Amino acid sequence: MIGVKICNENCIRLRVYMGESDVSTSVTEHDVMPFGEFLNEEHQAIREAIRDYATREIAPKAHEVDQNARFPIENFKELGKLGYLGLPISAEYGGAGADYRSYVIAVEEIGRACGSTGLSYAAHISLGTNPLYLFGSEEQKKKYLPKLCSGEYIGCWALTEPGTGSDAATQKTTAKLVGDHYVLNGTKQFITNATDADVAIIMAMTDKSQGRKGISSFVVEKGTPGFFVSKVEKKLGMRGSPTASLTFEDCKIPKENLIGQEGEGYKQALTTLEGGRLSIGALALGIGQAAFDAALSYAKQREAFGQPIGKFQMIQAYLADMATQLSAARLMLYHAAWMKDHHKRVTLEGSQAKLFASEVASKVCNLCVQIHGGYGYIVDFPAERFLRDAKLCEIGEGTSEIQRLLLARQLGL
Secondary structure, three states: OEEEEEEEOOEEEEEEEEOOEEEEEEEEOOOOOOOOOOOOHHHHHHHHHHHHHHHHHHHHHHHHHHHOOOOOHHHHHHHHHOOOOOOOOOHHHOOOOOOHHHHHHHHHHHHHHOHHHHHHHHHHHHHOOHHHHHHOOHHHHHHHHHHHHHOOOOEEEEOOEOOEOOOOOOOOOEEEEEOOEEEEEEEEEEEEOOOOOOEEEEEEEOOHHHHHHHEEEEEEEOOOOOEEEEEEOOOOOOOOOOEEEEEEEEEEEEHHHEEOOOOOHHHHHHHHHHHHHHHHHHHHHHHHHHHHHHHHHHHHHOEEOOEEHHHOHHHHHHHHHHHHHHHHHHHHHHHHHHHHHOOOOOHHHHHHHHHHHHHHHHHHHHHHHHHHHHHHHOOOOOHHHHHHHHHHHHOOOOOHHHHHHHHHHHOOO
């Protein structure tokens, strides 16, 4: 029998009763919830609805989208019509008003159907929409959020620069206030959705002498003179999710396009990434689940030595490990999303979930290829695409190495 007794505000004591023995463990600062209480019936209904749509409309295009490096704009328009592009945004601004758990479920299910679509979906909401929702003025919210939620606009977020990836505080892009306008100069690199974005949120230095405290954020619209896409990347995976550089050459924008106050950009970026890491964890989980599903199905059908290969102990061990690791990653992710829904900081839990889920996804996808054997290495089967797509999750929105550094700081090291 397992029971839970709350011993004070910051401590939950787990008591395990096994016959005459009584073992207790204190867990401080972080909530512990019984399995199954992270999600309710509404969450399950959202999962069923988005899985049904993704299975019918997104998954059948995944191979073609990858092979042709084509951004599936039609998927985005339909996701907007169905209300999924504004899932965590208040109904006041055209969103669905759902919680963060609903959002990570949607990312997971879309990523399960197509990694490229899942990545662009997550970037659009976590990076291209959420900063305006969290930090934008009322005028900015009313102007941009309804269009971002409906799919009329696609959003992107530009932090990374050539030479300043993980070291994001050393921005080279500048924004100088001249009269009633800011003038932007610089280049951003590896920007998801850049080629198709209607609005971009840009980090730029307004005061170099202040270092990271001199970084500010701005919203820039497509078609603004001096703002253009300068390089489209050819990638290992996630080929249907466009990644490109953005260049600013004396790009003049109204001073009203400043998000928040000058010098708040870096702080805004940290908050944005904290939530965004959950979406990348969810994306990794979806890709990993797709790889597991494919491997399990293949192991039941493929025969060798007179029986399905799933009857061999080694293949069984692989699949057992894959299922266990995915379940563990899912619990970590849902716990972090539950904490965010309860207005708790997820600096630690978000990094843990992103780190673990992304590395599990790569391991699961690698085993998926191994179980498929030679068929896992050719494009006729999706195993190789899963592996290529999964690798991005160990790099984007903070590499695994950066996550470990962040976690070490949270541990007081």
